[in-house]
Amino acid sequence: MRKPFVAGNWKMNTDSHTSVELAERIASESMDVSGQVTLGVCPPFVYLQAVAKALSASSVSIGAQDVYYEPKGAFTGEISTSMLKDIGCVYCLCGHSERRHVIGETDELINKKTTAAIAGGLLPILCVGELLAEREASQTDGIVTRQLENGLAGLSAEKVSAVTIAYEPVWAIGTGLTATPQQAQEVHDFIRKLLGQMYDDRVAGGIRILYGGSVKPDNAEELMGQLDIDGLLVGGASLKADDFLAIIQAAI
Ligand code: PEP
Numbered sequence: 001m002r003k004p005f006v007a008g009n010w011k012m013n014t015d016s017h018t019s020v021e022l023a024e025r026i027a028s029e030s031m032d033v034s035g036q037v038t039l040g041v042c043p044p045f046v047y048l049q050a051v052a053k054a055l056s057a058s059s060v061s062i063g064a065q066d067v068y069y070e071p072k073g074a075f076t077g078e079i080s081t082s083m084l085k086d087i088g089c090v091y092c093l094c095g096h097s098e099r100r101h102v103i104g105e106t107d108e109l110i111n112k113k114t115t116a117a118i119a120g121g122l123l124p125i126l127c128v129g130e131l132l133a134e135r136e137a138s139q140t141d142g143i144v145t146r147q148l149e150n151g152l153a154g155l156s157a158e159k160v161s162a163v164t165i166a167y168e169p170v171w172a173i174g175t176g177l178t179a180t181p182q183q184a185q186e187v188h189d190f191i192r193k194l195l196g197q198m199y200d201d202r203v204a205g206g207i208r209i210l211y212g213g214s215v216k217p218d219n220a221e222e223l224m225g226q227l228d229i230d231g232l233l234v235g236g237a238s239l240k241a242d243d244f245l246a247i248i249q250a251a252i
Contacts (some may be wrong), residue, residue, distance in 0.1 A: 004224065004251045005038040005164060005208050005231030007063060007125065008238025009093065012044060019047035020054045025241035027058035034059035036252040038231070040091050041238065045079055052088040063091030063125065066099060069109075069116035081120025092122045095151060097129055097170045107150035114151055118162045125164045125210070125233065126151050128191075132171035140169075141190055148194060157199045165191060165209045166233040172213025174235055181222045181229075184211045188228035217246035224251050 014022060023041065030039055042063040043051045052062045068078035084092060093099075094117060095110035110126070117124040128147040130140045144167070152160055167187050169179050179187075188209045195204035211223050212233030223229050232251060237243040 002206070002208050002230045003038055004036070005040070005210060006244075006248050006251050007040040007042065007091065007166075007210065007231070007233050008244055009065060009096070009212075009233060009235050010041065010043045010239060011065070011098070011235060013239055014043060014047060016047060016050060019043050020050050022239065022241055023051040023054035023060075026244060027055050027060055029241070029245050030060060030248055031058065033248060033252055037248060039248065042091065042093055048084075048089065049087050061090035062088060063093065064089050064122075065093050065096065067092045067094070067113055067117055067120075067122065069112035071116075071120075081116055081122055085121050090123055091164075092117045092124050093166075094124045094126050095147070096127045097168055097173055100127075101131075101170060107147060110147075110151050111153050114163065115154060115159075118155070118159050123162050123164065125166050127166040127168050127212070127233070129168040129170050129173075129213070135169065135171065140187060144187060144191060145194060148191065149198065152198065157203045160195075160199060160203060161206060163207065164231075165195075165207060166212050167191060167209060168212035168233060174214070176214050178214040178216075178219050178223075179211070181219075181226050184223060185226035185228055188226065192228050215247060217243050217250060220247040220250035 039060040040063045042065045064084050094114045099105045114124045130143040134143050192204050208230040210231040210233045211229050215232045215234045
């Protein structure tokens with residue numbers, strides 16, 4: 001019922017040449033699975049247009065790694081939803097852990113971005129996840145609850161259907177440590193139940209919950225085998241065409 005979704009987050013990597021090269025390989029070698037899986041890549045802002053062109057004949061969508069919530073004006077360095085729509089963006093990451101913990105984004109800011117993204121016609125991928133110390137202190141459920149309740153505050157059931165959730169335990173991002181499939185499933189199940197309480201079971205059952213955190217070709221299949229893992233948000237391994245393509249195969 002929930003179509004698998006694999007998204008690549010290129011973070012602050014690639015250049016004008018390698019971004020297009022990577023996109024071209026993903027486009028051409030994912031053609032035969034395009035009906036079975038939703039695919040997206042999130043390149044750096046400056047390469048979005050070139051990557052969009054490289055992906056234009058494929059079913060791979062482009063996403064932004066961030067967005068600002070104001071529509072336009074004196075916000076130096078920021079990018080609006082309409083700018084992203086204008087160049088063909090479909091998705092937008094909101095609240096990635098590096099924006100939360102490196103840049104210092106708050107739940108309130110992330111909520112404004114998520115809300116603006118939906119209003120502007122983008123599909124937000126709202127990222128949530130606990131730090132290692134929080135997991136060790138058994139605070140995972142509380143942290144994820146706070147991030148989801150605040151991140152989705154004010155969004156109706158209709159609007160929240162545009163959102164994909166990505167559970168990304170911070171201790172597993174870029175570290176080579178992956179949550180075990182059982183650890184990930186436990187949190188995904190918790191998130192779905194929480195969405196059921198915040199909205200209803202029908203809404204919760206329709207929202208895709210991706211797992212992210214050191215996903216690799218050799219752990220993707222087992223993660224995808226879990227009941228509530230509907231897809232994967234892939235960082236490092238999405239920069240290698242062979243690995244990303246293998247992860248896509250594992251997800252279907
Ligand atoms: C990410 O950037 O969202 C991510 C999960 O990174 P990695 O796969 O490198 O851990």
